[in-house]
Amino acid sequence: MARRLRIVVAKAGLDGHDRGAKVIARALRDAGMEVIYTGLFQTPEQIVQTAIQEDADGIGLSILSGAHMTLFPLVLEQLRAQGAEDVVFFGGGTIPPDDAAALKKMGVQEVFTPGAPLQEIVDFVERECGKRALLSS
Amino acid sequence: MTSDGTLELIRDFRAGRPRALARAITACESGNGARVVAELYALAGNATTVGITGPPGVGKSTLSAALVRKARTLGRRVGVISVDPSSPFSHGALLGDRIRLAEHFTDPDVFIRSMASRGHLGGLAGATADATLLMDAFGFQFIVVETVGAGQSEVEIAELAQTTIVALQPGSGDSVQLLKAGIVEIADIFVVNKGDHPMADQLRREIRSMLQISEHGAWVPELVTTQAVHGQGIDELWDAIERHAAYLVESGELEQRKRERFAYQVRSIAAGRIRALVDGRIDVGSAAGDPYDAASQALASLGIEE
Numbered sequence: 001m002a003r004r005l006r007i008v009v010a011k012a013g014l015d016g017h018d019r020g021a022k023v024i025a026r027a028l029r030d031a032g033m034e035v036i037y038t039g040l041f042q043t044p045e046q047i048v049q050t051a052i053q054e055d056a057d058g059i060g061l062s063i064l065s066g067a068h069m070t071l072f073p074l075v076l077e078q079l080r081a082q083g084a085e086d087v088v089f090f091g092g093g094t095i096p097p098d099d100a101a102a103l104k105k106m107g108v109q110e111v112f113t114p115g116a117p118l119q120e121i122v123d124f125v126e127r128e129c130g131k132r133a134l135l136s137s
Numbered sequence: 138m139t140s141d142g143t144l145e146l147i148r149d150f151r152a153g154r155p156r157a158l159a160r161a162i163t164a165c166e167s168g169n170g171a172r173v174v175a176e177l178y179a180l181a182g183n184a185t186t187v188g189i190t191g192p193p194g195v196g197k198s199t200l201s202a203a204l205v206r207k208a209r210t211l212g213r214r215v216g217v218i219s220v221d222p223s224s225p226f227s228h229g230a231l232l233g234d235r236i237r238l239a240e241h242f243t244d245p246d247v248f249i250r251s252m253a254s255r256g257h258l259g260g261l262a263g264a265t266a267d268a269t270l271l272m273d274a275f276g277f278q279f280i281v282v283e284t285v286g287a288g289q290s291e292v293e294i295a296e297l298a299q300t301t302i303v304a305l306q307p308g309s310g311d312s313v314q315l316l317k318a319g320i321v322e323i324a325d326i327f328v329v330n331k332g333d334h335p336m337a338d339q340l341r342r343e344i345r346s347m348l349q350i351s352e353h354g355a356w357v358p359e360l361v362t363t364q365a366v367h368g369q370g371i372d373e374l375w376d377a378i379e380r381h382a383a384y385l386v387e388s389g390e391l392e393q394r395k396r397e398r399f400a401y402q403v404r405s406i407a408a409g410r411i412r413a414l415v416d417g418r419i420d421v422g423s424a425a426g427d428p429y430d431a432a433s434q435a436l437a438s439l440g441i442e443e
Contacts, residue, residue: 003167004228004253029229034253039236046242050235053248055159084156136160 005033005129008056010047011040012075015065020092024060027118028125044071048078051087057129057136058088068095068103076107086135088128092116147176150275155248158275162250165267174267180274182395184216186282187378188298190260190320193286195306196330198237199365201281205241206368207375208279214246216272219283220262223253230254234283248277260284260291263409266402269297287320295323296401299394300381302374304328305344307336315347324358326377332362332370356384414439 009025011018018040025035036054038047051059059079063071072091079085085107092112095103100111110124146164149157150173161177164170187204189197201217208215219234230253241247250272252262261284262268272280284294295301303324315321329340344360359377363370385391418435426434436442 003163004255006163025231029224029231030227032224032227032229034223034230034232034251036232036235036251039233039239042239043243046239049242050249052156053159053250055156055163082156136163 003133005058005126005133006036006054006056007033007125007129008036008038008047008051008054008059010038010042010050010059010061012042012044012047012061012063012071013065013067014041015063015067016040017064018062020064021060021062023118024062024092024121027122028060031122031126033125033129044074044078047075048082048084051079052082052084055136056087057132058090058125060125061089061091063091063093063095066094068093069099072103072108073106086132088125088132090124090128092121143172147173150177150271153276155245158248158271159250161271162264162268165264165271166252166255166262170264170267174270177271177274181270182273184269184273184278184280185378185382186269186273186280186298186300188282188284188294188301189304190284190287190291190294190301190323191304191328191330192288192306192309195286195304196363196365197283197286197304198234200302200304200328200330200363200374201234201283202237202240203363203365203368203371204281204375204378205238205247207371209241209244209247213279214277215241215248216269216275216277216280217241217247217249217283218252218265218268218272218280219249220252220254220260220265220285222285223255225256228255248272248275254285258291259293260287261293261297263405266297266398266405270402289317289319292320292323293401297398299385299391300325300378302326302328302378304330305340306331307334307340309340315343321347325356325381326374327358327360328370328374329360329362330365332364337362355388356381356390411439411441 007028009021011021025037028035038050088109090110095111095113103111112121146157146160150161161173164173189200191197205215221232223230232251235251238249254262257263269280282298301323327344329337361370361374361377415435418438433442
């Protein structure tokens with residue numbers, strides 16, 4: 001039995017735009033991963049607890065509300081507080097290039113913006129989350 | 138998993154670290170759980186396990202969430218396992234049952250695990266029994282197992298759970314559906330969810346009349362109407378679960394169910410291994426012989442049949 005990649009796809013804060021998250025969830029599913037979708041309006045604490053209980057290899061956070069400079073760092077903080085830095089943390093949304101660079105500096109592993117090809121996202125998740133899965137199995 | 142890794146995992150599990158429980162479940166899902174389960178098995182055996190099954194969209198997750206809320210008001214530590222289907226094509230899955238349980242995500246006394254069925258038929262995942270056992274061993278007192286949206290024959294939950302709840306929704310078929318074999322036979326408790334639906338009364342009548350003409354043991358399945366989304370009927374459902382739990386103890390059926398559950402686990406572990414072995418020995422290339430013949434050859438090459 002193979003170890004399957006498990007990915008949490010999350011929406012945080014006051015942001016009801018979930019089409020992007022659903023498209024990503026579907027693409028990862030079709031690439032053979034097990035995707036746990038949290039639903040809308042989650043707090044950083046809820047997202048990180050979900051990742052821990054689900055033993056997720058990665059968290060993909062989708063933000064289209066403009067609050068990315070607040071919510072991404074809060075998730076990072078929670079991951080550190082829970083000793084779960086091994087979980088690959090990436091995200092996407094309407095995020096200006098300067099902000100994306102700043103987020104990556106803080107520890108977000110990748111930021112995808114509108115127009116990113118699905119295959120590129122799938123490849124990234126397979127590669128980076130695959131490393132974590134290998135280490136933990 | 139390396140031997141050191143397993144030792145550390147078991148130590149963390151015993152120390153009550155949720156991450157260790159999560160990883161232990163992953164190990165079982167990946168077929169590496171034998172040692173972990175062997176080490177922790179003795180700690181299990183104290184939890185009440187309730188199964189919830191029923192067709193897709195009937196409200197299983199909403200019922201689970203409402204039961205979790207009730208159990209938490211009583212101070213119980215709660216585990217939830219919810220199973221969704223895997224794709225037969227990509228083997229991926231989209232696990233969305235947590236959404237209804239969001240209010241419990243940050244409660245340290247609630248642990249929720251989504252499982253993909255991974256091709257396992259019967260309404261559960263291959264490792265659901267292991268996950269239940271591990272949650273029990275971790276100290277969760279009330280465990281809810283929610284099946285995939287079941288059709289008519291996903292009845293495996295009855296082998297795992299002490300109390301099986303079959304949730305039905307109004308307006309989904311006539312009384313003949315309730316006379317068919319399968320899922321309606323495994324209910325210890327029937328729930329008519331979406332109780333405000335205009336056809337709820339009719340469904341209740343049909344369930345009652347089905348129960349009158351069907352054979353059952355000393356326990357007559359109870360019927361509870363709920364509107365889980367508003368928390369209505371959940372106290373009544375809880376009381377029915379407690380009555381059934383008391384019945385299991387008084388009648389001695391609890392011990393029998395525990396033995397049956399053990400047999401179920403042994404059977405599924407052994408069958409899984411045989412299946413994996415047979416998969417490697419299917420000869421589709423040989424023009425000679427029919428499927429029965431090829432099956433006999435595969436079993437013979439494993440030394441199972443002459």
